[in-house]
Amino acid sequence: MCLVALAWKTHPHWRLLMAGNRDEFHVRPTAPLQRWPSPHDNVIAGRDLRSGGSWVGVNVYGQAAVVTNVRDPSAATGGPSRGELIASYLAGGQAATDYADTLACRATAFAPFNLLVADAGSCSYLGNHPQARQDLAPGVHGMSNGALDAPWPKTRRLMGVLEDWLAAGNDGLEPLWAALADEQQAQDAQLPSTGVPLELERLLSSAFIRGTDYGTRASTIVAIGQDGSGFIHERRFGPDGVYLGETRMEIGKEGFGP
Numbered sequence: 001m002c003l004v005a006l007a008w009k010t011h012p013h014w015r016l017l018m019a020g021n022r023d024e025f026h027v028r029p030t031a032p033l034q035r036w037p038s039p040h041d042n043v044i045a046g047r048d049l050r051s052g053g054s055w056v057g058v059n060v061y062g063q064a065a066v067v068t069n070v071r072d073p074s075a076a077t078g079g080p081s082r083g084e085l086i087a088s089y090l091a092g093g094q095a096a097t098d099y100a101d102t103l104a105c106r107a108t109a110f111a112p113f114n115l116l117v118a119d120a121g122s123c124s125y126l127g128n129h130p131q132a133r134q135d136l137a138p139g140v141h142g143m144s145n146g147a148l149d150a151p152w153p154k155t156r157r158l159m160g161v162l163e164d165w166l167a168a169g170n171d172g173l174e175p176l177w178a179a180l181a182d183e184q185q186a187q188d189a190q191l192p193s194t195g196v197p198l199e200l201e202r203l204l205s206s207a208f209i210r211g212t213d214y215g216t217r218a219s220t221i222v223a224i225g226q227d228g229s230g231f232i233h234e235r236r237f238g239p240d241g242v243y244l245g246e247t248r249m250e251i252g253k254e255g256f257g258p
Helices: 083-092 097-106 153-168 174-180 196-204
Strands: 004-008 016-027 030-033 043-048 054-057 064-069 114-119 123-128 131-135 140-142 214-225 229-235 243-251
Touching: 004 064, 004 114, 004 153, 016 054, 016 064, 016 153, 016 174, 030 214, 030 243, 043 083, 043 174, 043 229, 054 083, 054 214, 054 229, 064 083, 083 097, 083 114, 097 114, 097 123, 097 131, 140 153, 153 174, 174 214
Parallel strands: none
Antiparallel strands: 004 016, 004 140, 016 214, 030 043, 043 054, 054 064, 064 114, 114 123, 123 131, 214 229, 229 243
């Protein structure tokens, strides 16, 4: 993912409500949201067909995970795919805090990332550029390609919409979908400085990026209730933002996570 906002234990029904966008090159092969084949058939997520991982997903036990890269052209690249972080958590059934603590010991092997993993009891954050580890307090949080809760314009806008949605007490999701489709670019004075050219920084400052070669590939909303049931809903886009379809999958009460 390149943008996500989430409400953790602040809604009367949803213990976790998360909305975000995945930005990627359009030529990168990707499978749509689906239940993965055995031996990972408890995982429900889209799939990167180049490296085999994912960017956001859930499992049948009500656990959820999302990863973003950290934008720093000077940082080291290579290492294992960051998508592996999603797949291994959702397939493994480990508690969120345990997974984040264990992963911290080898986090430097990966290119820069921000990772959030959640279960019934906690929503745990781990970043490796810089190294950071914390368990989220109840409330609204956000991240893009900088640190957790960094005040990037598009992150603040999406968090603001989510806060308004919570305050309104209306479960209709259209305000969240509209925020994910927002193409407003930030003013130059508000832009983060991440080491890329100004023109590219402007392009990347909108929630939804409409591009021929690179852009928003998917918008996703995840909602998980207090009992572990809920849904994950993905809308997919092609070059120039063309709508390609959507998938919604329910998370049943097939089991309960840690």
